[in-house]
Amino acid sequence: MFDPREKIALFIDGANLYATSRALGFDIDYRKLLASFNQRGYLLRAYYYTALVEDQEYSSIRPLIDWLDYNGYKVVTKPAKEFTDSTGRRKIKGNMDIELTIDALELADIVDHYVIFSGDGDFRTLVEALQRRGRKVSVVSTMASQPPMISDELRRQADHFIDLVSLKGDVGRDPSERPQRRVDTSTDDDDSDY
16 A cells, blocks of 8 residues: 555644544554654655644643644644534634645645545545545545544545554554543643654
């Protein structure tokens, strides 16, 4: 599936990967993740996308963002939007699909193999556009959860589907190894997966 001569770029939808790994019962070790894909080809870039709640005194994702930023990842963030839904409940929304898509398309002339860590069906059109440019696209998510975390149309469009379960030995860390910290449950992202 991977050719050692390929230039690889990772595109990680942070909230989606977090939800997927949690559904499977393990945390991602981001140091191991880089090492694993460095062995598969020439790892050109590794992007991590997440929305941040700006007005919080403490953001549980901040330690992870800082670590990633200093350890080989290009971190892309934007402020999350806060709104009240029709039932009057406060909700936080932070979609990074456009940022990920634009970054991926801008690299189409130099990346040979894209690895998108997301099961979001909205990325099917991006995968198709990259394939039209002759690029190979692998999607990492899971079918092992109930319901599956990957959309059927995205899985069908990708050149390769990699079930995150199959990477657990290479990139996973058991939640019992996780440092004990205060967890802020108001965002979709994690704080300490490094």
